Amino acid sequence: MAKKKKKNKWPWILAGAFILLGVVWFLTPDDARFKHANVWQSLTSPGPLSESHAFLENNCAACHAPVTGVEPSKCIVCHANNTDLLKRQPTAFHAHVTSCKECHLEHNGKNMLPTGMDHAAMAKIGMRALSRNKDPQSGDQVALANLKHWMQMNNTRVGGENLKPMEKLLNCYTCHQNDDQHFSLFGKDCAQCHTVQQWDIPQYRHPSSSSRDCSQCHQAPPSHYMMHFGMISQTVAGKHKAKVRECFACHQTTSWPDIKGVGWYKHH
Amino acid sequence: MKERESLIIGSLTVFMLVLWLGFLAHSSSRFAGSLAGGILAISGSALMMVPFAYVFAKRIKWLKTRITKFISMRSLLTIHIYAGILGPILVLMHTGHKFESTLGMTLTAMTIVVVISGYIGRYLLKHISTEVREKKLLLTNAQDMYQQTMTELQARPDQRIAIKSFTGMLSKFFLSIEKEPEFALPVEVRAIRLSESIADLEYAIKSHETFKGWFGKWLKVHFAISWILFGLLVMHVWGAVHFGLRWSDSWAPTTLTSQYQPAITSDDAPEKFSNSFARLYKEHWRPNVTIHGYRTTVFNYAGLAKESKISQSDFNQAVTSLRRINPHGFQNTDQKKAFWINVYNFAAMKLVAEQYPVDSITDKKISWRGDPWGLDAVEIGGKNYGLRQIEKEILLGKFKDLRIIFAVSCAAVSCPDRTDSIFYGKNLNKQLDDMVRNLFANRTKGLSIQKNEMKITLSWILKADKDLFDGKENPTLIDFVLKYAPAKHTAWIKANEDKLKIEFFEHDWTLNDTAQADAIKKRT
Numbered sequence: 001m002a003k004k005k006k007k008n009k010w011p012w013i014l015a016g017a018f019i020l021l022g023v024v025w026f027l028t029p030d031d032a033r034f035k036h037a038n039v040w041q042s043l044t045s046p047g048p049l050s051e052s053h054a055f056l057e058n059n060c061a062a063c064h065a066p067v068t069g070v071e072p073s074k075c076i077v078c079h080a081n082n083t084d085l086l087k088r089q090p091t092a093f094h095a096h097v098t099s100c101k102e103c104h105l106e107h108n109g110k111n112m113l114p115t116g117m118d119h120a121a122m123a124k125i126g127m128r129a130l131s132r133n134k135d136p137q138s139g140d141q142v143a144l145a146n147l148k149h150w151m152q153m154n155n156t157r158v159g160g161e162n163l164k165p166m167e168k169l170l171n172c173y174t175c176h177q178n179d180d181q182h183f184s185l186f187g188k189d190c191a192q193c194h195t196v197q198q199w200d201i202p203q204y205r206h207p208s209s210s211s212r213d214c215s216q217c218h219q220a221p222p223s224h225y226m227m228h229f230g231m232i233s234q235t236v237a238g239k240h241k242a243k244v245r246e247c248f249a250c251h252q253t254t255s256w257p258d259i260k261g262v263g264w265y266k267h268h
Numbered sequence: 269m270k271e272r273e274s275l276i277i278g279s280l281t282v283f284m285l286v287l288w289l290g291f292l293a294h295s296s297s298r299f300a301g302s303l304a305g306g307i308l309a310i311s312g313s314a315l316m317m318v319p320f321a322y323v324f325a326k327r328i329k330w331l332k333t334r335i336t337k338f339i340s341m342r343s344l345l346t347i348h349i350y351a352g353i354l355g356p357i358l359v360l361m362h363t364g365h366k367f368e369s370t371l372g373m374t375l376t377a378m379t380i381v382v383v384i385s386g387y388i389g390r391y392l393l394k395h396i397s398t399e400v401r402e403k404k405l406l407l408t409n410a411q412d413m414y415q416q417t418m419t420e421l422q423a424r425p426d427q428r429i430a431i432k433s434f435t436g437m438l439s440k441f442f443l444s445i446e447k448e449p450e451f452a453l454p455v456e457v458r459a460i461r462l463s464e465s466i467a468d469l470e471y472a473i474k475s476h477e478t479f480k481g482w483f484g485k486w487l488k489v490h491f492a493i494s495w496i497l498f499g500l501l502v503m504h505v506w507g508a509v510h511f512g513l514r515w516s517d518s519w520a521p522t523t524l525t526s527q528y529q530p531a532i533t534s535d536d537a538p539e540k541f542s543n544s545f546a547r548l549y550k551e552h553w554r555p556n557v558t559i560h561g562y563r564t565t566v567f568n569y570a571g572l573a574k575e576s577k578i579s580q581s582d583f584n585q586a587v588t589s590l591r592r593i594n595p596h597g598f599q600n601t602d603q604k605k606a607f608w609i610n611v612y613n614f615a616a617m618k619l620v621a622e623q624y625p626v627d628s629i630t631d632k633k634i635s636w637r638g639d640p641w642g643l644d645a646v647e648i649g650g651k652n653y654g655l656r657q658i659e660k661e662i663l664l665g666k667f668k669d670l671r672i673i674f675a676v677s678c679a680a681v682s683c684p685d686r687t688d689s690i691f692y693g694k695n696l697n698k699q700l701d702d703m704v705r706n707l708f709a710n711r712t713k714g715l716s717i718q719k720n721e722m723k724i725t726l727s728w729i730l731k732a733d734k735d736l737f738d739g740k741e742n743p744t745l746i747d748f749v750l751k752y753a754p755a756k757h758t759a760w761i762k763a764n765e766d767k768l769k770i771e772f773f774e775h776d777w778t779l780n781d782t783a784q785a786d787a788i789k790k791r792t
Contacts, residue, residue, distance in 0.1 A: 041507075042370075043369065043370045043371040043503075043507075044369050044370075044371045044372070044503075044504070044507035044511065045368075045369050045370075046297075046366070046368045046369050046372070047297070047368045047369075060511060064510070064511040064512050065512060066509060066510050066511075066512065067509055067512060067513055068512055068513075069511065069512020069513065069514055070512060101514075105297075105298075107297075107368075108297060
């Protein structure tokens with residue numbers, strides 16, 4: 001009998017707790033901290049925002065939407081019409097990219113720049129955009145089918161061993177054309193040698209410092225083809241018979257301004 | 269079997285703790301929200317719900333009787349234990365060792381605490397209980413032997429005195445160096461030894477039981493912290509959904525949606541809309557059909573539904589041209605009024621056609637709350653409009669013309685008949701007048717007169733919007749009826765105005781659909 005009584009006290013405790021909560025709610029001022037949604041929301045914050053977005057720290061809804069999360073429309077509210085960005089060749093793709101959050105990661109700390117290029121994500125966004133356009137006349141479906149087919153047999157792409165399958169779909173040259181120091185003499189498929197992580201090639205070994213074939217790769221600056229060459233360059237180096245394509249005669253492999261027998265010489 | 273289970277669970281618990289400590293070496297900020305992380309989260313928390321089966325089955329009698337038919341409580345407990353450890357392991361994997369948010373950290377800590385409390389209760393406390401049981405058994409044996417020795421001793425009273433010298437600490441020392449077998453010991457020594465053993469055992473049992481007493485509240489604690497964990501989990505899931513599920517990207521539309529693009533309006537859109545709507549209307553309008561005794565006009569909703577699925581049909585052309593209309597661009601009031609009436613009627617038609625077959629606009633298929641008037645029905649110039657908004661805010665709010673309540677379609681058989689064409693600004697007045705006259709000429713739902721009872725029965729529409737006929741801004745009900753009722757009745761109504769009893773027709777929400785016609789129904 002006593003046991004039964006003990007069992008029945010729980011509903012009372014719960015009801016009491018609810019009533020207590022209600023009383024606390026009504027007795028506390030309207031601006032009490034626990035009555036602000038953002039105080040509760042901040043409990044779930046996965047880390048501080050970057051400095052430029054820090055003013056949104058207490059306004060989750062400025063960027064987040066239920067289920068879909070961070071929608072591009074919310075970024076665009078502030079970041080639309082960035083003409084500097086859109087006019088610059090390497091970043092002009094922003095005009096067509098339909099999603100921001102893949103590369104612009106947030107909540108990584110105040111001092112972190114919320115930008116990190118993710119090539120695979122860009123390819124994915126492109127594929128998604130193609131797959132959503134069901135209009136047969138746009139040709140997007142055909143392009144998508146071709147891309148998918150290409151992905152299946154995509155290992156036919158020479159080079160780019162370090163690329164993910166998605167990254168292989170991208171045409172490097174569209175954005176990186178201006179970075180091509182080889183004047184497209186090595187072709188347009190940058191990924192044959194370069195990776196998406198870094199543009200430099202750590203494995204690259206410069207030919208021997210006693211090699212004399214410099215001009216195969218290096219081109220002299222315009223001034224070397226003018227009177228400047230005889231009046232200044234040859235005179236400074238003390239090599240009056242040096243020819244423009246015989247770089248090795250005056251220059252050393254440490255750096256171009258490092259002149260044999262002269263040392264560091266920077267004219268301008 | 270038992271030992272093996274204990275070993276497995278013990279190792280899993282240790283594994284969970286090691287897994288959690290992994291954050292010292294590794295942390296991934298993106299894993300938790302990725303697809304793999306999401307799958308781990310969902311399966312982990314689903315497993316964490318499984319233990320509730322045992323909890324409820326144990327406490328709810330009718331559930332227990334039903335469940336134990338299929339599975340024993342013992343198996344349920346085993347499931348409780350395994351799910352209770354595997355679930356937390358999966359959710360700890362889901363964290364990717366990223367412990368940043370207050371809620372996330374509390375949730376993780378609580379998960380670990382609940383698992384450990386479960387482990388303590390199941391395996392450590394059980395161990396104590398077994399020990400107490402074993403010691404109690406030893407105690408009864410020792411007590412029996414002591415009784416025997418005491419009877420032996422009582423038989424030889426002279427030796428009782430000798431015992432005295434052996435009591436105290438010294439006796440213990442003295443006895444312990446003696447290695448003789450017990451039965452060979454003198455009876456008095458045996459008695460002392462036994463009494464000491466009994467004291468030891470009693471002390472051990474007592475201390476064990478105190479220990480057990482401390483943990484006696486264990487189950488309550490385990491229960492309470494599990495519920496706290498559950499509450500935190502609910503908050504966490506809410507947070508995840510509220511702030512967005514990253515892994516849902518692959519199927520959620522993230523492209524710029526039309527509502528963020530400026531509405532592109534064009535000047536010929538209103539004309540295009542009325543042309544498409546007029547063709548659509550003419551094609552599917554049928555007069556003089558009887559449904560449930562009401563003489564009414566109907567639409568062929570099956571045909572409309574079919575058109576709604578064809579991309580270049582009049583139906584869809586009307587939809588697309590509406591999107592390109594600037595609703596503030598009308599110069600002429602009548603044109604504007606006619607436009608909004610047409611939009612209302614088209615929207616009502618669209619709501620039904622898109623969910624057809626339905627028997628009524630109030631069908632749950634259209635609005636599960638039974639409120640189709642609150643739904644976003646059409647998009648005009650980049651903005652969504654609902655039926656109620658069009659009627660109350662725009663039509664009645666701006667134009668103050670009571671004929672409008674008859675002109676907008678409620679897609680039901682007891683509503684005013686639809687005119688044979690859509691509304692046009694140029695002869696809107698005549699069209700509206702005709703519409704109301706037509707209703708009052710209809711004895712089945714508009715106006716019926718029982719002269720002998722001094723009673724008139726009016727359309728239910730007038731009952732629904734009775735308050736509008738206030739006699740100030742608008743005419744009174746009788747004045748309105750007199751204005752539009754057939755000429756043959758007006759004299760009689762006017763003569764008996766004061767004595768008249770006004771009643772209203774019952775409303776019937778049945779769809780004004782060709783397929784609802786009585787004749788067709790009889791045939792089928």
